[in-house]
Each structure stands twice: as structure tokens, then as C-alpha cells.
Amino acid sequence: DQQVKQNSPSLSVQEGRISILNCDYTNSMFDYFLWYKKYPAEGPTFLISISSIKDKNEDGRFTVFLNKSAKHLSLHIVPSQPGDSAVYFCAASVQGAQKLVFGQGTRLTINP
Amino acid sequence: EPEVTQTPSHQVTQMGQEVILRCVPISNHLYFYWYRQILGQKVEFLVSFYNNEISEKSEIFDDQFSVERPDGSNFTLKIRSTKLEDSAMYFCASGLTGTQYFGPGTRLLVL
Numbered sequence: 027d028q029q030v031k032q033n034s035p036s037l038s039v040q041e042g043r044i045s046i047l048n049c050d051y052t053n054s055m056f057d058y059f060l061w062y063k064k065y066p067a068e069g070p071t072f073l074i075s076i077s078s079i080k081d082k083n084e085d086g087r088f089t090v091f092l093n094k095s096a097k098h099l100s101l102h103i104v105p106s107q108p109g110d111s112a113v114y115f116c117a118a119s120v121q122g123a124q125k126l127v128f129g130q131g132t133r134l135t136i137n138p
Numbered sequence: 139e140p141e142v143t144q145t146p147s148h149q150v151t152q153m154g155q156e157v158i159l160r161c162v163p164i165s166n167h168l169y170f171y172w173y174r175q176i177l178g179q180k181v182e183f184l185v186s187f188y189n190n191e192i193s194e195k196s197e198i199f200d201d202q203f204s205v206e207r208p209d210g211s212n213f214t215l216k217i218r219s220t221k222l223e224d225s226a227m228y229f230c231a232s233g234l235t236g237t238q239y240f241g242p243g244t245r246l247l248v249l
Contacts, residue, residue: 130180
């Protein structure tokens with residue numbers, strides 16, 4: 027089941043620069059998208075979400091962009107901080123179906 | 139800030155034994171979920187629960203699994219006869235609408 031894909035298993039970014047994490051999906055029925063951050067031995071922590079009626083949502087240092095025609099979303103973190111080092115998961119759902127379908131995750135490392 | 143809690147944090151069991159994983163969802167949430175993550179793999183949906191009944195379940199959620207909300211606060215996942223391949227992190231989540239909030243997980247090891 028590859029409905030949600032994060033093709034970069036890892037990403038390394040300098041502190042203070044922008045981190046861009048990417049996610050692609052194949053199911054055109056998905057209409058709600060979320061990003062989660064996960065530290066080892068902890069549960070996923072919700073970061074930001076976007077509905078398919080929007081193409082951008084911003085919350086502080088985090089911005090999510092949605093390109094429905096390309097079935098692509100991205101998470102921008104600016105400026106990146108050492109505490110942002112974690113695994114980031116994108117997830118998608120079909121409204122009413124409730125279940126989240128997760129990508130494989132991207133390990134982000136912020137270098138001082 | 140309210141959060142989802144899970145107990146135990148770790149559980150070791152023998153193959154064939156029954157285990158019960160417990161969760162306390164966020165109090166005003168209406169939807170409850172169980173997910174699992176096998177080491178090195180994706181987080182996978184198991185089951186969703188709404189209005190005291192299962193609303194959706196995955197192929198993984200076979201007859202060995204059951205969920206219950208025995209009172210107004212707890213939400214449990216029971217695995218009747220554990221198999222080696224049930225070893226994973228099990229996450230409980232709860233939500234009001236589309237966003238789901240996850241607990242810290244229970245690491246289950248089946249020997």
C-alpha cells in the first residue's frame with residue numbers, strides 16, 4: 027500500500043536555514059492532510075494540517091503547501107532549529123473514512 | 139494541555155498469551171483509534187471507534203483483536219492469542235474531527 031510516499035528517507039539542514047520535506051500521494055479521494063513529528067520512543071506529535079480546499083496553511087515556523095494537481099504536499103520549516111531534529115510523517119485521510127494513511131517518514135537532522 | 143495516555147509503556151509476553159493495551163483518550167474527543175508500527179515500517183491503521191462501535195477496521199484487525207470502551211474514559215485493545223509478528227509499537231489516538239492526537243505508545247514484544 028503506497029498511497030502516501032515520502033521519497034527522502036533523510037534530510038540534513040543547517041540551523042537557521044529552511045527545511046523542506048516532501049510527500050506525494052496517489053489517492054485522489056484524500057482531502058485532508060497532516061504532518062506529524064516523531065521522536066524515538068514517543069508517539070507522533072501533530073504539527074499542522076491542510077484541507078484540500080486550501081493550498082497553503084501557516085502556523086508559526088511551519089507552513090504546509092498542497093498542490094492537488096500534482097498530488098504533492100510539502101512542509102516548510104523556517105528557520106530550522108536543533109530541536110526540529112526528528113522523523114516527520116505526512117498522513118492523509120478521506121473525510122468520513124477517518125483512518126490516516128501514513129508515509130514512511132523522513133528523518134530530519136538540523137546541524138548547528 | 140490535555141493529552142492521550144497509554145499503559146503500559148512496555149509489555150513482554152509469551153506467544154499465545156492474551157494482552158490488553160490501555161488508553162485514556164482526550165476527554166472531549168469522540169473518535170478513537172489504534173495504530174501500530176512494526177520496527178522499520180510505516181505507522182499502520184488498525185481500527186477506529188465511534189459512538190461505542192467500530193467504524194472502520196483494517197485487514198490486520200482480524201478476530202484475534204478486539205476493542206472496548208468499558209467506561210467513559212478508557213479505550214482498550216485486546217489481542218487474544220499473540221503471535222511473534224504482533225511485536226510492534228501500538229499507538230492509541232483520539233480526535234474530534236480530522237486531526238488525530240496520538241499517545242506515547244506501548245511497545246509490545248512477543249517471545
